Amino acid sequence: xxxxxxxxxxxxxxxGKAQAQFAGGNGTVGNPYLISTPQQLxxxxxxxxxxxxxxxxxxxxxxGYLTTMSGWTPFTLYKRHLDGxxxxxxxxxxxxxxxxxxxxxxxxxGSVKNLRITIKAGEKVRGQxxxxxxxxxxxxxxxxxxxxxxxxxxxxxxKVGGIVGEISNTTIEKCKTQTRVRNSGINLQGIGGIVGSxxxxxxxxxxxxxxxxxxxxxxxVGGIVGxxSFTQVQNSYFKGTHITPFGSPNSELYYFGGIAGSAxxxxxxxCYASATIPPYPFQIAGGVLAHSTNISTCTFTGCFWxxxxxxxxxxxxxxxxxxxxxxxxxxxxxxxxxxxxxxxxHPTYFDNRPFLRNECYELT
Numbered sequence: 111x112x113x114x115x116x117x118x119x120x121x122x123x124x125x126g127k128a129q130a131q132f133a134g135g136n137g138t139v140g141n142p143y144l145i146s147t148p149q150q151l152x153x154x155x156x157x158x159x160x161x162x163x164x165x166x167x168x169x170x171x172x173x174g175y176l177t178t179m180s181g182w183t184p185f186t187l188y189k190r191h192l193d194g195x196x197x198x199x200x201x202x203x204x205x206x207x208x209x210x211x212x213x214x215x216x217x218x219x220g221s222v223k224n225l226r227i228t229i230k231a232g233e234k235v236r237g238q239x240x241x242x243x244x245x246x247x248x249x250x251x252x253x254x255x256x257x258x259x260x261x262x263x264x265x266x267x268x269k270v271g272g273i274v275g276e277i278s279n280t281t282i283e284k285c286k287t288q289t290r291v292r293n294s295g296i297n298l299q300g301i302g303g304i305v306g307s308x309x310x311x312x313x314x315x316x317x318x319x320x321x322x323x324x325x326x327x328x329x330x331v332g333g334i335v336g337x338x339s340f341t342q343v344q345n346s347y348f349k350g351t352h353i354t355p356f357g358s359p360n361s362e363l364y365y366f367g368g369i370a371g372s373a374x375x376x377x378x379x380x381c382y383a384s385a386t387i388p389p390y391p392f393q394i395a396g397g398v399l400a401h402s403t404n405i406s407t408c409t410f411t412g413c414f415w416x417x418x419x420x421x422x423x424x425x426x427x428x429x430x431x432x433x434x435x436x437x438x439x440x441x442x443x444x445x446x447x448x449x450x451x452x453x454x455x456h457p458t459y460f461d462n463r464p465f466l467r468n469e470c471y472e473l474t
Contacts, residue, residue: 137162142193148175151199154192155185162190166197166225173201173230180205181233184215184246187222194225194257202243202261203233209267210246211237212274217245221253229261229289240275241265242306243289249278256284256468266295269306271336272321276300276307283315284468292324300336301325301371303348312341316452316466319348329364330371330401333383337372344379345452345466351386364393367400368415368422375407378427380447384416384436384463395420398428412445416463437462 134144142163182204227243240246243259269276272287300307303319330337333348365371368383397415410427418433439455453464
Protein backbone atom coordinates (compact mmCIF):
# COMPACT_ATOMS: atom_id res chain seq x y z
CA UNK A 111 0.00 0.00 0.00
CA UNK A 112 2.85 2.36 0.86
CA UNK A 113 4.57 1.60 -2.45
CA UNK A 114 1.38 2.30 -4.37
CA UNK A 115 0.86 5.57 -2.50
CA UNK A 116 4.44 6.64 -3.20
CA UNK A 117 4.04 5.83 -6.91
CA UNK A 118 0.76 7.79 -7.01
CA UNK A 119 2.36 10.82 -5.39
CA UNK A 120 5.31 10.72 -7.83
CA UNK A 121 2.92 10.41 -10.75
CA UNK A 122 0.91 13.42 -9.60
CA UNK A 123 4.09 15.45 -9.16
CA UNK A 124 5.27 14.54 -12.69
CA UNK A 125 1.91 15.36 -14.25
CA GLY A 126 1.78 18.70 -12.48
CA LYS A 127 5.30 19.56 -13.60
CA ALA A 128 4.57 18.41 -17.16
CA GLN A 129 1.50 20.61 -17.42
CA ALA A 130 3.68 23.58 -16.64
CA GLN A 131 6.37 22.63 -19.18
CA PHE A 132 4.25 21.76 -22.21
CA ALA A 133 2.35 24.30 -24.31
CA GLY A 134 -0.97 22.99 -23.01
CA GLY A 135 -3.04 19.86 -22.41
CA ASN A 136 -3.10 17.31 -19.62
CA GLY A 137 -1.83 14.20 -21.40
CA THR A 138 -5.17 12.47 -21.96
CA VAL A 139 -6.36 11.16 -25.31
CA GLY A 140 -8.91 13.97 -25.55
CA ASN A 141 -6.56 16.70 -24.33
CA PRO A 142 -2.98 15.69 -25.18
CA TYR A 143 0.12 17.54 -24.06
CA LEU A 144 0.89 20.13 -26.74
CA ILE A 145 4.39 20.42 -28.18
CA SER A 146 5.68 23.49 -30.00
CA THR A 147 9.46 23.53 -29.33
CA PRO A 148 12.42 21.11 -29.48
CA GLN A 149 12.70 21.35 -25.69
CA GLN A 150 9.11 20.17 -25.27
CA LEU A 151 9.70 17.36 -27.78
CA UNK A 152 12.53 16.09 -25.60
CA UNK A 153 10.14 15.88 -22.64
CA UNK A 154 8.47 12.84 -24.23
CA UNK A 155 11.29 10.77 -22.78
CA UNK A 156 11.09 12.04 -19.21
CA UNK A 157 9.27 10.66 -16.19
CA UNK A 158 7.71 7.25 -15.58
CA UNK A 159 4.06 8.03 -16.30
CA UNK A 160 2.41 5.84 -18.95
CA UNK A 161 -0.67 6.01 -21.19
CA UNK A 162 0.12 9.62 -22.06
CA UNK A 163 -0.76 11.41 -25.29
CA UNK A 164 1.17 14.17 -27.05
CA UNK A 165 0.51 16.32 -30.11
CA UNK A 166 2.56 18.74 -32.18
CA UNK A 167 1.18 22.26 -32.60
CA UNK A 168 3.47 23.35 -35.43
CA UNK A 169 6.58 22.45 -37.40
CA UNK A 170 9.63 22.07 -35.17
CA UNK A 171 13.01 23.21 -36.48
CA UNK A 172 15.89 21.44 -34.72
CA UNK A 173 18.47 23.78 -36.24
CA GLY A 174 20.09 25.68 -33.39
CA TYR A 175 18.84 23.15 -30.83
CA LEU A 176 21.01 20.30 -32.12
CA THR A 177 24.51 21.74 -32.04
CA THR A 178 26.78 18.81 -31.19
CA MET A 179 28.16 16.19 -33.56
CA SER A 180 26.03 13.49 -31.93
CA GLY A 181 22.83 15.52 -32.32
CA TRP A 182 19.58 14.13 -30.89
CA THR A 183 19.79 11.57 -28.08
CA PRO A 184 17.12 8.91 -28.72
CA PHE A 185 14.91 7.59 -25.92
CA THR A 186 12.22 4.94 -25.44
CA LEU A 187 8.57 5.69 -26.10
CA TYR A 188 6.88 3.27 -23.71
CA LYS A 189 3.08 3.29 -23.54
CA ARG A 190 3.06 6.82 -24.90
CA HIS A 191 1.48 8.15 -28.06
CA LEU A 192 2.56 10.97 -30.36
CA ASP A 193 0.36 12.64 -32.98
CA GLY A 194 2.43 14.79 -35.30
CA UNK A 195 -0.74 16.43 -36.67
CA UNK A 196 0.93 16.36 -40.11
CA UNK A 197 3.65 18.76 -38.97
CA UNK A 198 7.37 18.33 -39.71
CA UNK A 199 10.41 17.94 -37.50
CA UNK A 200 13.04 19.68 -39.62
CA UNK A 201 16.85 19.58 -39.63
CA UNK A 202 16.85 16.46 -37.50
CA UNK A 203 19.91 14.26 -37.03
CA UNK A 204 21.31 11.74 -34.58
CA UNK A 205 24.85 10.40 -34.87
CA UNK A 206 25.38 7.64 -32.31
CA UNK A 207 27.81 4.76 -31.74
CA UNK A 208 25.08 2.72 -30.05
CA UNK A 209 22.23 0.44 -31.14
CA UNK A 210 18.58 1.47 -31.61
CA UNK A 211 18.81 4.96 -33.05
CA UNK A 212 16.11 7.25 -34.44
CA UNK A 213 13.80 9.92 -33.10
CA UNK A 214 13.01 7.15 -30.60
CA UNK A 215 15.39 4.38 -29.68
CA UNK A 216 12.50 1.96 -29.14
CA UNK A 217 8.73 2.12 -29.25
CA UNK A 218 6.92 -0.37 -27.02
CA UNK A 219 3.14 -0.48 -26.63
CA GLY A 220 3.17 3.02 -28.09
CA SER A 221 2.23 4.80 -31.29
CA VAL A 222 3.42 7.53 -33.64
CA LYS A 223 1.16 8.95 -36.33
CA ASN A 224 0.88 11.87 -38.76
CA LEU A 225 4.55 12.83 -38.40
CA ARG A 226 7.09 14.03 -40.95
CA ILE A 227 10.84 14.02 -40.34
CA THR A 228 13.38 15.66 -42.64
CA ILE A 229 16.99 14.95 -41.82
CA LYS A 230 19.37 17.90 -42.04
CA ALA A 231 21.35 18.20 -45.27
CA GLY A 232 24.84 16.80 -44.77
CA GLU A 233 23.80 14.96 -41.61
CA LYS A 234 22.24 11.57 -40.96
CA VAL A 235 20.50 9.30 -38.52
CA ARG A 236 23.28 6.85 -37.76
CA GLY A 237 23.83 4.02 -35.30
CA GLN A 238 25.15 0.48 -35.15
CA UNK A 239 22.19 -1.95 -35.11
CA UNK A 240 18.48 -1.13 -35.52
CA UNK A 241 18.44 2.31 -37.09
CA UNK A 242 15.49 4.23 -38.59
CA UNK A 243 14.31 7.83 -38.87
CA UNK A 244 11.30 7.26 -36.60
CA UNK A 245 12.70 4.52 -34.38
CA UNK A 246 15.45 1.97 -34.13
CA UNK A 247 13.12 -0.75 -32.86
CA UNK A 248 9.34 -1.01 -32.48
CA UNK A 249 7.72 -3.99 -30.79
CA UNK A 250 5.09 -5.45 -28.50
CA UNK A 251 1.96 -4.06 -30.11
CA UNK A 252 3.31 -0.74 -31.37
CA UNK A 253 1.70 1.22 -34.19
CA UNK A 254 3.17 3.69 -36.71
CA UNK A 255 0.89 5.38 -39.22
CA UNK A 256 1.04 8.14 -41.83
CA UNK A 257 4.67 9.03 -41.24
CA UNK A 258 7.21 10.37 -43.71
CA UNK A 259 11.01 10.40 -43.62
CA UNK A 260 13.52 12.12 -45.88
CA UNK A 261 17.32 12.14 -45.73
CA UNK A 262 20.26 9.89 -44.88
CA UNK A 263 19.82 6.85 -42.62
CA UNK A 264 22.82 4.64 -41.93
CA UNK A 265 23.75 1.59 -39.83
CA UNK A 266 27.26 0.51 -39.08
CA UNK A 267 26.26 -3.08 -38.44
CA UNK A 268 22.75 -4.47 -38.88
CA LYS A 269 19.06 -3.73 -39.57
CA VAL A 270 18.39 -0.30 -41.04
CA GLY A 271 15.18 1.08 -42.57
CA GLY A 272 13.83 4.42 -43.70
CA ILE A 273 11.13 4.38 -41.01
CA VAL A 274 12.24 1.73 -38.46
CA GLY A 275 15.30 -0.50 -38.22
CA GLU A 276 13.48 -3.56 -36.88
CA ILE A 277 9.92 -4.38 -35.87
CA SER A 278 8.23 -7.20 -33.99
CA ASN A 279 4.48 -7.52 -33.39
CA THR A 280 4.05 -4.06 -34.88
CA THR A 281 1.90 -2.43 -37.56
CA ILE A 282 3.27 0.15 -39.98
CA GLU A 283 0.82 1.69 -42.41
CA LYS A 284 0.53 4.61 -44.82
CA CYS A 285 4.19 5.57 -44.48
CA LYS A 286 6.47 6.99 -47.15
CA THR A 287 10.22 7.43 -47.40
CA GLN A 288 12.50 9.43 -49.63
CA THR A 289 15.61 8.32 -47.82
CA ARG A 290 19.11 7.19 -48.70
CA VAL A 291 19.41 4.03 -46.61
CA ARG A 292 22.78 2.33 -46.38
CA ASN A 293 25.15 0.29 -44.28
CA SER A 294 28.77 1.20 -43.69
CA GLY A 295 29.81 -2.15 -42.23
CA ILE A 296 29.79 -5.80 -43.25
CA ASN A 297 27.29 -8.65 -42.98
CA LEU A 298 24.34 -6.37 -42.57
CA GLN A 299 21.31 -8.66 -42.77
CA GLY A 300 18.46 -6.23 -43.29
CA ILE A 301 18.25 -3.04 -45.35
CA GLY A 302 14.78 -1.80 -46.31
CA GLY A 303 13.16 1.29 -47.73
CA ILE A 304 10.57 1.19 -44.92
CA VAL A 305 11.82 -1.45 -42.44
CA GLY A 306 15.15 -3.24 -42.16
CA SER A 307 13.86 -6.40 -40.48
CA UNK A 308 10.36 -7.56 -39.51
CA UNK A 309 9.44 -10.67 -37.57
CA UNK A 310 6.70 -12.10 -35.38
CA UNK A 311 3.20 -10.91 -36.33
CA UNK A 312 4.02 -7.74 -38.25
CA UNK A 313 1.91 -5.86 -40.79
CA UNK A 314 3.29 -3.39 -43.34
CA UNK A 315 0.44 -1.83 -45.29
CA UNK A 316 -0.04 0.99 -47.81
CA UNK A 317 3.60 2.08 -47.73
CA UNK A 318 5.82 3.44 -50.49
CA UNK A 319 9.57 3.84 -50.69
CA UNK A 320 10.94 6.34 -53.18
CA UNK A 321 14.53 6.41 -52.05
CA UNK A 322 17.95 4.95 -52.77
CA UNK A 323 19.27 1.81 -51.10
CA UNK A 324 23.01 1.27 -50.77
CA UNK A 325 24.60 -1.95 -49.57
CA UNK A 326 27.97 -3.52 -49.02
CA UNK A 327 29.09 -7.11 -48.51
CA UNK A 328 26.62 -9.84 -47.52
CA UNK A 329 23.18 -8.31 -47.15
CA UNK A 330 19.47 -8.78 -47.72
CA VAL A 331 18.00 -5.66 -49.24
CA GLY A 332 14.36 -4.95 -50.04
CA GLY A 333 12.52 -1.99 -51.49
CA ILE A 334 10.04 -2.21 -48.61
CA VAL A 335 11.61 -4.62 -46.07
CA GLY A 336 15.07 -6.17 -45.95
CA UNK A 337 14.22 -9.42 -44.21
CA UNK A 338 10.93 -10.68 -42.81
CA SER A 339 9.29 -13.67 -41.18
CA PHE A 340 5.71 -14.12 -39.97
CA THR A 341 4.95 -10.79 -41.62
CA GLN A 342 2.32 -9.55 -44.07
CA VAL A 343 3.25 -6.90 -46.63
CA GLN A 344 0.27 -5.54 -48.52
CA ASN A 345 -0.71 -2.71 -50.84
CA SER A 346 2.83 -1.34 -50.92
CA TYR A 347 5.33 -0.54 -53.63
CA PHE A 348 8.90 0.50 -54.30
CA LYS A 349 9.73 3.12 -56.91
CA GLY A 350 13.23 4.08 -55.84
CA THR A 351 15.57 5.31 -58.52
CA HIS A 352 18.26 2.65 -58.22
CA ILE A 353 20.11 0.27 -55.96
CA THR A 354 23.87 0.24 -55.97
CA PRO A 355 26.57 -1.25 -53.73
CA PHE A 356 28.21 1.15 -51.33
CA GLY A 357 31.89 0.68 -51.98
CA SER A 358 33.40 -2.07 -54.12
CA PRO A 359 31.57 -5.40 -54.38
CA ASN A 360 33.40 -8.40 -52.98
CA SER A 361 33.08 -12.09 -53.71
CA GLU A 362 30.20 -12.69 -51.28
CA LEU A 363 26.63 -12.74 -52.53
CA TYR A 364 24.04 -10.19 -51.54
CA TYR A 365 20.35 -10.25 -52.36
CA PHE A 366 18.02 -7.52 -53.50
CA GLY A 367 14.25 -7.90 -53.85
CA GLY A 368 11.90 -5.26 -55.19
CA ILE A 369 9.69 -5.75 -52.11
CA ALA A 370 11.75 -7.98 -49.77
CA GLY A 371 15.31 -9.20 -49.78
CA SER A 372 14.64 -12.40 -47.85
CA ALA A 373 11.45 -13.88 -46.39
CA UNK A 374 9.95 -16.95 -44.73
CA UNK A 375 6.45 -17.59 -43.37
CA UNK A 376 5.22 -14.34 -44.89
CA UNK A 377 2.33 -13.08 -47.02
CA UNK A 378 2.68 -10.62 -49.91
CA UNK A 379 -0.55 -9.09 -51.18
CA UNK A 380 -1.03 -6.51 -53.94
CA CYS A 381 2.54 -5.20 -54.04
CA TYR A 382 4.79 -4.19 -56.88
CA ALA A 383 8.24 -2.83 -57.66
CA SER A 384 9.25 -0.34 -60.32
CA ALA A 385 12.84 0.67 -59.76
CA THR A 386 16.14 0.62 -61.61
CA ILE A 387 18.21 -2.34 -60.42
CA PRO A 388 21.64 -2.39 -62.09
CA PRO A 389 23.17 -5.87 -62.56
CA TYR A 390 26.05 -5.59 -60.13
CA PRO A 391 28.54 -8.44 -59.65
CA PHE A 392 27.62 -10.94 -56.93
CA GLN A 393 24.08 -9.59 -56.73
CA ILE A 394 21.10 -11.94 -56.83
CA ALA A 395 18.03 -9.88 -57.68
CA GLY A 396 14.35 -10.77 -57.50
CA GLY A 397 11.57 -8.61 -58.88
CA VAL A 398 9.50 -9.12 -55.70
CA LEU A 399 11.59 -11.47 -53.51
CA ALA A 400 15.23 -12.48 -53.92
CA HIS A 401 15.88 -15.08 -51.20
CA SER A 402 14.12 -17.54 -48.92
CA THR A 403 15.27 -20.50 -46.90
CA ASN A 404 11.80 -22.03 -47.37
CA ILE A 405 9.82 -20.42 -50.17
CA SER A 406 6.90 -22.81 -49.66
CA THR A 407 6.05 -20.89 -46.46
CA CYS A 408 5.46 -17.65 -48.40
CA THR A 409 2.37 -16.72 -50.43
CA PHE A 410 2.04 -14.12 -53.18
CA THR A 411 -1.29 -12.70 -54.36
CA GLY A 412 -1.57 -9.89 -56.89
CA CYS A 413 2.17 -9.09 -56.74
CA PHE A 414 4.11 -7.74 -59.73
CA TRP A 415 7.31 -6.13 -60.81
CA UNK A 416 8.13 -3.98 -63.82
CA UNK A 417 10.67 -6.09 -65.69
CA UNK A 418 11.31 -3.26 -68.17
CA UNK A 419 12.28 -0.67 -65.56
CA UNK A 420 13.98 -2.99 -63.08
CA UNK A 421 15.87 -5.00 -65.68
CA UNK A 422 15.15 -8.09 -63.57
CA UNK A 423 13.66 -11.17 -65.21
CA UNK A 424 13.24 -13.52 -62.23
CA UNK A 425 11.74 -13.55 -58.75
CA UNK A 426 10.83 -16.09 -56.09
CA UNK A 427 7.25 -14.80 -56.26
CA UNK A 428 5.06 -12.46 -58.26
CA UNK A 429 4.51 -11.83 -61.96
CA UNK A 430 6.65 -9.77 -64.34
CA UNK A 431 5.04 -6.94 -66.29
CA UNK A 432 6.21 -4.75 -69.12
CA UNK A 433 6.24 -1.01 -68.60
CA UNK A 434 3.18 -0.71 -70.83
CA UNK A 435 1.29 -3.25 -68.74
CA UNK A 436 1.96 -1.23 -65.58
CA UNK A 437 0.24 1.74 -67.25
CA UNK A 438 -2.97 -0.24 -67.69
CA UNK A 439 -5.10 -0.18 -64.50
CA UNK A 440 -6.99 -3.31 -65.54
CA UNK A 441 -3.74 -5.24 -65.13
CA UNK A 442 -4.11 -4.65 -61.41
CA UNK A 443 -7.87 -4.53 -60.96
CA UNK A 444 -8.11 -7.94 -62.63
CA UNK A 445 -5.81 -9.18 -59.88
CA UNK A 446 -8.12 -7.85 -57.16
CA UNK A 447 -6.50 -4.50 -56.43
CA UNK A 448 -8.77 -1.90 -54.80
CA UNK A 449 -8.73 1.24 -56.95
CA UNK A 450 -11.74 2.70 -55.12
CA UNK A 451 -10.16 3.32 -51.71
CA UNK A 452 -6.47 2.28 -51.75
CA UNK A 453 -4.90 2.63 -55.20
CA UNK A 454 -5.23 5.23 -57.92
CA UNK A 455 -3.83 5.96 -61.40
CA HIS A 456 -3.57 9.32 -63.11
CA PRO A 457 -2.01 10.29 -66.45
CA THR A 458 -0.11 13.25 -64.95
CA TYR A 459 1.42 11.33 -62.05
CA PHE A 460 3.82 8.38 -62.19
CA ASP A 461 3.08 7.73 -65.90
CA ASN A 462 -0.42 6.41 -65.16
CA ARG A 463 1.03 3.61 -63.05
CA PRO A 464 -0.60 2.77 -59.70
CA PHE A 465 0.14 4.87 -56.67
CA LEU A 466 -1.41 5.00 -53.23
CA ARG A 467 -4.25 7.40 -52.59
CA ASN A 468 -2.74 8.36 -49.24
CA GLU A 469 0.29 9.97 -50.95
CA CYS A 470 -1.39 12.35 -53.43
CA TYR A 471 -4.71 13.57 -52.17
CA GLU A 472 -5.02 16.33 -54.76
CA LEU A 473 -5.22 13.81 -57.60
CA THR A 474 -7.83 11.51 -56.05
